[in-house]
Amino acid sequence: MVAGTMDGAAIARGVREQVAGDVARLVAAGGTAPGLATVLVGEDPASEVYVRNKRRSCAAAGMVDLHRHLPGDVTQADAAALVDELAADPAVSGILLQLPLPDHLDPGELLARIPVGKDVDGLTVGNAGLLAQGLPGLRPCTPAGVLEILDHHEVPLAGAEAVVVGRSVLVGRPVAQLLLERNATVTICHSRTRHLAEVCRRADVLVVAAGIPGLIGPEAVRPGAVVVDVGIHRGPQGLHGDVRFDAVQDVARLLTPVPGGVGPMTIAMLLANTVTAAARQQGIAL
Numbered sequence: 001m002v003a004g005t006m007d008g009a010a011i012a013r014g015v016r017e018q019v020a021g022d023v024a025r026l027v028a029a030g031g032t033a034p035g036l037a038t039v040l041v042g043e044d045p046a047s048e049v050y051v052r053n054k055r056r057s058c059a060a061a062g063m064v065d066l067h068r069h070l071p072g073d074v075t076q077a078d079a080a081a082l083v084d085e086l087a088a089d090p091a092v093s094g095i096l097l098q099l100p101l102p103d104h105l106d107p108g109e110l111l112a113r114i115p116v117g118k119d120v121d122g123l124t125v126g127n128a129g130l131l132a133q134g135l136p137g138l139r140p141c142t143p144a145g146v147l148e149i150l151d152h153h154e155v156p157l158a159g160a161e162a163v164v165v166g167r168s169v170l171v172g173r174p175v176a177q178l179l180l181e182r183n184a185t186v187t188i189c190h191s192r193t194r195h196l197a198e199v200c201r202r203a204d205v206l207v208v209a210a211g212i213p214g215l216i217g218p219e220a221v222r223p224g225a226v227v228v229d230v231g232i233h234r235g236p237q238g239l240h241g242d243v244r245f246d247a248v249q250d251v252a253r254l255l256t257p258v259p260g261g262v263g264p265m266t267i268a269m270l271l272a273n274t275v276t277a278a279a280r281q282q283g284i285a286l
């Protein structure tokens with residue numbers, strides 16, 4: 001068997017089109033266009049690229065770019081004051097604090113100032129709590145993107161064996177909770193898991209977010225499984241993931257490539273969260 005490729009770039013395009021339609025519907029219903037406040041602190045080149053992409057995509061979807069840039073030596077109090085200002089501003093539908101911050105700042109304290117309804121990254125303790133309790137809230141973008149890919153390919157989740165490799169707050173934990181919400185039987189693996197390959201081989205759906213290049217090979221994949229690779233690593237031959245794509249392709253039924261798999265979904269889901277947040281704030285049903 002040669003696995004089909006799950007094309008995240010194409011699925012992300014579909015989500016963006018849907019978001020642009022939602023923005024137009026919101027405005028047509030008498031609402032205002034959603035505003036996304038990206039907050040960048042300092043001059044980290046990778047963060048600058050990520051923020052630029054988010055701003056561009058936001059504008060392309062018809063949303064208002066409310067970017068703010070703080071100097072790298074900003075004090076915690078001044079950064080907090082900016083977050084409070086954005087929290088109170090009705091033009092701001094969503095606040096995205098680009099991480100990592102310079103070492104002298106406490107990200108947790110700043111994230112805690114973002115109201116759950118404006119937390120379009122889904123990273124605050126408030127939204128994590130809503131997810132943990134299975135209540136409606138803004139879901140973290142990368143995990144939401146993983147589910148969107150699975151849904152696009154109509155991968156059955158209810159009753160399915162799902163194995164998540166990784167338990168990070170950003171990816172592993174919320175992915176596991178989203179799969180649980182969809183009634184999968186979820187196993188979470190991490191750095192202390194014994195017999196990783198054996199556990200992974202149980203999976204109908206295997207989601208890998210360990211941050212270790214090539215961690216998962218064909219010996220860890222059940223024939224016919226669906227494999228989603230959240231890892232991204234820059235090597236001499238370009239970008240690759242936590243999954244050995246070529247070898248796993250002979251075993252899996254469906255597989256995400258790196259690049260072009262989960263990566264493009266993250267910004268698309270950020271846009272989706274922003275229009276959702278705006279509609280809720282404005283009391284308009286989309």
Ligand code: ADP
Nearest residue numbers: 165166167168170171172189190191209210211
């Ligand atoms: P991400 O950015 O994808 O969230 P992190 O680097 O923050 O990834 O976290 C890596 C996660 O992967 C951790 O939860 C860790 O327990 C898990 N992990 C690390 N090494 C292994 C391993 N050898 N096998 C399984 N899981 C691992």
